[in-house]
Amino acid sequence: MKRSHIIAIVIIAVSIAALVGSLYDSSTYADLAQAMEDPGTEYHVVGVLDRSQEIIYEPSLNASLTTFTMKDLSGKTCTVHLAKAKPQDFERSERLVLIGSATENGEFHARDMLMKCPSKYNEENRIEG
Template sequence: MKKTHIIAIIIMALAIGFMITSVSDSSSYADFEEAFDNPEKEYHVVGVLDKTADIVYNPEVDPNLTVFTMIDNNGEKKTVNLYKSKPQDFERSESVVLIGQAHEGEFHATEMLMKCPSKYKEEGKFDIEETASR
């Protein structure tokens, strides 16, 4: 019976290992306030693109830098440096999730998830007003 016990112990240890690393290795969702209170710490920040502000993408200068303004869920605006090329249809995005950290008054994102209306799913409802005016 020893062998089964050893296996059981290994499995238990692994399962606990999963749980602990899964929790302790996690990033967490935050708003800008929290991210800027803890600079240099990695966060996921959810918000929307500020469409009134400029999206600066100068590929001639740097094809891997896009600078824009995001409004988080509390309405706070921050300048964001995204170290990627400007995503297709960025202007159309409905909400964005930034993965990165705050540094000297600006947010620096290495990764961004973007949601476009009806890009992957049938979210766009049939709207007679909108479609008729097209």
């Protein structure tokens, strides 16, 4: 066996491992209903902040816990405990991606959250006449 063949095999093996590895480490997008069915498993859940409910952040009690209600894209709502300080301008957020898992009692524990604000990059510039 030539050395180049060994190298080729190693390369192919590592590439496949990297591909499988990236899929293995990847999380899954789900809606709240799916996350609820499978408590304890980590999901990415996309949704919006339910502004009709209160955002509870009591930093003097715990500086890294924010509790709020999220509505997912199918319209289901759920109480979310986020293990982070309340992000600046959370009220203005347009879209949330929660990273975390559901609990047995139907709440969602988010370890992290991505937030898109409406105007950060390309806001629709609608000008009313």
